[in-house]
Amino acid sequence: MPRWFLLTVAAVLCWGLWAVISKLIGESVTAAQSQALSTLGLIPVMLALGCSKKLTASGNRRRGITNAFLAGALTCAGNVAYYHALGAGAKASTVVPLTAMYPLVTIALAVLLLRERLNGIQLGGAALSLVAIYLFNVPSVEGVVNPWLLFALLPIGLWGVSGLLQKISTNDISGELSALWFLAAFVPVGAGLLLFQPLATTPTLKVWLLVVALGLFFSLGNYAILLAFAQDGKASIIAPLASLYPLVSVPIAILFLGEKISPRETAGIVVALISVATLAWEKPATKTSSTV
Secondary structure (H helix, E strand, C coil): CCCHHHHHHHHHHHHHHHHHHHHCCCCCCCCHHHHHCCHHHHHHHHHHHHHCCCCCCCCHHHHHHHHHHHHHHHHHHHHEEEEHHCCCCCCCCHHHHHHHHCCHHHHHHHHHHHHCCHHHHHHHHHHHHHHHHHHHCCCCEEEEEEEECHHHHHHHHHHHHHHHHHHCCCCEECCCCHHHHHHHHHHHHHHHHHHHHHCCCCCHHHHHHHHHHHHHHHHHHHHHHHHHHCCCHHHHHHHHHHHHHHHHHHHHHHHHHCCCCCCHHHHHHHHHHHHHHCCCCCCCCCCCCCCC
8 A cells, every 4th residue: 555645544534633623612712713823733743843854855945845835825825715704604514515625626736737647546536535525515505606605715726726736845845844834834824813813812721722732633634645745646636535534523523522424424434435445546567577
């Protein structure tokens, strides 16, 4: 089994936990404040990366760092647009599913710009993963003409481009260095969000622990993704595969939060499991016959 696949599965696990933790925070703090405070959870990962001996570059170091930092900044900008959509009166149950379709942008850009190719089985797996994302996240097309639509569409483009830049950055620098600069972009954005929306009251210890865990699992997931890119993983495969983190969060929600899944979500789990197997399918390398 390729290493990039195992790393992507690790990211799915981290983001699955992240999704549950973000739900536990609830309305204790606003979405923007949660994003800003979760930066504290990124710091341990950034410090560990800063001590790594693998902060190397195989190409243009400045270009790789710039792409990684820009990817992080675009992800933050997508989050801000997402917060605007919620602030404009949109329901989270509509915005979250809609913005979860961002891998469509990454796949399209990877095929067009990076000329990535998928074998037939992987192509089917990529399609199935998008179907699974739809089944997990898109309950209906209700409200697509509402005024908040523009703010909900912006994250799809921003997060999709960010995914491509993360892959491109690892063409010049190591996954560790790329992850460090990707996460570094969240620090100034987090500070800016707190200046824009300062805390009215001091959060409780429980909220502090949850937001730190939120940032920690988010950063570990992104670290794993960047390492997967560095292991020659295709962005057109990794992006949709990593978006299947509901495979982790749904069972946790059922077992520990007492939630129930609908037939639609059950179908999404089945389709996702099939897509995981097909996306990991690599044709065996052809052996060249040696001459005596």
